[in-house]
Amino acid sequence: MKNKIKKIIVRVIKYFGYKLVPISSASSNFKKLDSTALNENFDNICHNYENLFGEKYGKIPKNEKRIGILKDLLGTPPSEAYFIINSIAKTEMIDGDVCEFGVAQGITSQLIANEILNNELKKLHLFDSFEGLPKPTTNDTLKDDIFNLGSIEAYAGKMSLPIELVLNRLDNIEFPKNRYVIHKGFIEELIIAKRQFPKYVSFAYVDFDFYEPIKIILEYLNNVTKKGAVIMVDDYDFFSTGVKIAVDEFILENKSKYELFIPKKTFGCFAILTKLED
Ligand SMILES: C[S@@+](CC[C@H](N)C(=O)[O-])C[C@H]1O[C@@H](n2cnc3c(N)ncnc32)[C@H](O)[C@@H]1O
Numbered sequence: 393m394k395n396k397i398k399k400i401i402v403r404v405i406k407y408f409g410y411k412l413v414p415i416s417s418a419s420s421n422f423k424k425l426d427s428t429a430l431n432e433n434f435d436n437i438c439h440n441y442e443n444l445f446g447e448k449y450g451k452i453p454k455n456e457k458r459i460g461i462l463k464d465l466l467g468t469p470p471s472e473a474y475f476i477i478n479s480i481a482k483t484e485m486i487d488g489d490v491c492e493f494g495v496a497q498g499i500t501s502q503l504i505a506n507e508i509l510n511n512e513l514k515k516l517h518l519f520d521s522f523e524g525l526p527k528p529t530t531n532d533t534l535k536d537d538i539f540n541l542g543s544i545e546a547y548a549g550k551m552s553l554p555i556e557l558v559l560n561r562l563d564n565i566e567f568p569k570n571r572y573v574i575h576k577g578f579i580e581e582l583i584i585a586k587r588q589f590p591k592y593v594s595f596a597y598v599d600f601d602f603y604e605p606i607k608i609i610l611e612y613l614n615n616v617t618k619k620g621a622v623i624m625v626d627d628y629d630f631f632s633t634g635v636k637i638a639v640d641e642f643i644l645e646n647k648s649k650y651e652l653f654i655p656k657k658t659f660g661c662f663a664i665l666t667k668l669e670d
Pocket residue numbers: 466467468493494495496497498499500501519520521522523524525526551552553577578579580599600601602605
């Protein structure tokens with residue numbers, strides 16, 4: 393836990409152009425940082441970051457539970473999480489529900505749920521096979537071997553986690569049971585019946601990792617989003633080449649309908665698509 397917080401702080405500090413260096417015992421009277429100090433530092437950094445982010449990209453609403461959730465994130469850096477938070481705030485008045493496609497253990501789901509907790513107009517739809525990744529297609533080649541498995545094919549079935557982890561995280565923040573739907577199954581199959589799928593979507597976080605499911609879901613979202621809706625696709629140009637191919641193809645086919653924003657990689661690897669028309 394201590395190491396994880398340390399890593400997050402190092403990353404955030406790096407974004408501001410600084411480097412964390414160990415305090416040499418010979419040259420300093422400082423005591424070793426303990427976890428309380430690390431936690432307090434992280435809180436301070438987040439508060440300052442929220443102000444800076446707000447000036448550049450739009451206000452980040454205050455939220456008491458947020459920082460505790462940020463400390464828990466896996467795979468999603470806080471710099472990316474703030475784009476999720478900002479996109480949810482920006483789309484709060486847009487018609488539609490909020491979705492996450494690819495939830496794994498539900499850590500980002502908890503962050504998203506917490507941001508919409510007080511907006512009773514929004515339901516949360518969480519989609520996952522809970523059987524891990526499907527087989528990759530020929531558009532998926534291994535770009536970053538995140539688990540050191542040696543080939544993209546070896547990733548089929550990986551990231552399979554029990555649904556209970558997600559339910560517990562939603563319970564932890566007292567997210568009402570009647571405000572979320574968990575869609576269990578491979579999206580390639582679920583999309584045929586679209587059972588309980590939202591009629592409109594105002595914000596979607598797409599984190600399926602591979603080409604085929606992302607292509608399918610972008611096509612669906614194109615039909616259920618209104619002007620101002622935001623689609624965030626994680627792992628753009630990271631891990632599998634399929635993510636970037638799916639997004640680039642979609643943008644090429646729908647050029648005039650979306651504004652595409654790709655942040656600098658220091659923020660994380662993701663793409664933000666904002667709908668420009670109904
Ligand atoms: C990278 S993880 C998601 C991480 C999560 N968004 C987070 O931030 O913690 C990818 C997830 O997508 C799910 N997944 C991938 N392809 C899928 C598909 N075709 N249908 C349903 N779920 C899929 C996997 O089971 C896995 O849990």
